[in-house]
Amino acid sequence: MKKSTRNYLLFSAFLIFSFISWLVQYDFGLAIWDNFLVFARDMVLILPPAFILIGLFDVWAKNETIEKHFGKTNNPMRFIYSILLASTTVGGTFVAFPVANALYHKGAKYSSIFTYVTAASLFMIPMTIMEASILGLKFTSIRLLASIPFIVIGAIVLEKYFEKTAYTLPRVDQK
Amino acid sequence: MIGLYIVTGVALVISFAFDRKKTWAGLKKGWMKFYKTLPSYLFLLMLISFILLLSEDFIIENLGQENIFLGLLFSLGIGSVTMMPGFIAYPLSRILLARGVPYMIIAAFVTSLMLVGVVTYPLEKSYMGKKATILRNIMSFLVAAGISLIAGLFYGELV
Structure with a gap:
């Protein structure tokens, strides 16, 4: 079945x-x-507006633009772009997975998409505000600041491995 | 949430104004992706609703371990296999704090809750592939452990 x-x-x-x-x-x-x-x-x-945006992104975003900011040029700013993009992603990982997949097929590097997915679950702005208001600003600041180096290092380690093994992400827009 | 609708609406209008055909192609692509993963989403929601019901009392009873490292491992484990929205997780954490559970344990719970997704495995697999999903979750588990240890240092709970 x-x-x-x-x-x-x-x-x-x-x-x-x-x-x-x-x-x-x-x-x-x-x-x-x-x-x-x-x-x-x-x-x-x-989900409906999120997938509309992902679809539009697919047809409009130029591969060169994505490669330049998230990809092969090895721009170190890509980590900052990925985290910024993540913090504005509504819906957490449920939306971040399809977005990461679309970014990948437009030429983003593994380190960018892993930073993005990981950050999307940690840095969502509304969630962060809620956390700080319930558990305290100190707690939230420590947690978020401490996570940035870990996320970036983790993403780079995974990328090294995946580039060596020539791994590719599945395509989801075909029948 | 309203922002998302405004952005989507504006993007659609602009896209249509520039190129009708391309916009339809984009909508079709978005629909295909959505349609292909809808069963995974449904399955996931069902699973989470069930787990959430069982986990709340269990967590309150079990997170306050005597041994702090045992507690750390335990909360990382629970955080990894459960999933709950912020408006449940944070008040729950507050209850735990009031019961004397260290900040480090709370950090471990909250972080692994968000980062490590055992129940989201089928959904993640369809977009990232099997290997990337497994490795990303292992990496996230370690990241969550690292973040908690640092929180423990800051709150003076480790030494």
Whole structure:
């Protein structure tokens, strides 16, 4: 069975389970459904515009531009660009993975996309503000400042490895 | 969130004004990508909803270990396998802090929660490939450990 078919079947089973939970007022099932709604609402709101932007990026962004800022020219600024791009990515890794994939196929280096993906989960601006307001500015500043060198070093190490093994990321826009 | 819609709207209008055909091609590409990964997204949401329900009490009960390094490993582990939105994770961390759990452990939990995604594996794999997904997560786990140790130093919890 195809993986997507399996996932759709599982999801249908989940919907039926939730519906039955609602019919018989089964608390455990209802609680799962509540959690699901919380996440699903975000996804429904964020994913459509995000994928429209990714599609537009695909047709408009020139390979040379991406290569110049994120790619083969080895511009050290690429780490800063990647982190800046990441901090403005709405939706965290759910959106960052497809964006990273698109950047890669436009000629971005591994170190750029790994910095981007990692930073996208750590540096989202609204999340950071929320964290600082609940856990304190000191805590958030230490955590974020400490993470930058680790992220960049980690991304460079992974790049060294992947360049040696001639690894390529999958293409997702073909049928 | 509203910003995202404004940016998307403006980008679409400009794109259409410049080149209709290219814009349609872009929309089609975006749709293809979305369509191909939709089942992974759905599966993921389902899984997270379930894990979230089980994890909250478990975390409160188990994160305050006596041995700080054991606690560190434990919170890195929990952070890696669970996933929860910020508005649940941060208040939860605050409860833990109030119970005397060190900042280092909280840093480990929050950082690995965001960086390491065991449940997002199927989604990440479809965009990054198997090998990159596994290695990136291992790298992120180490990064989370490093960040927590530094936080521990700053709060004087290590020495």
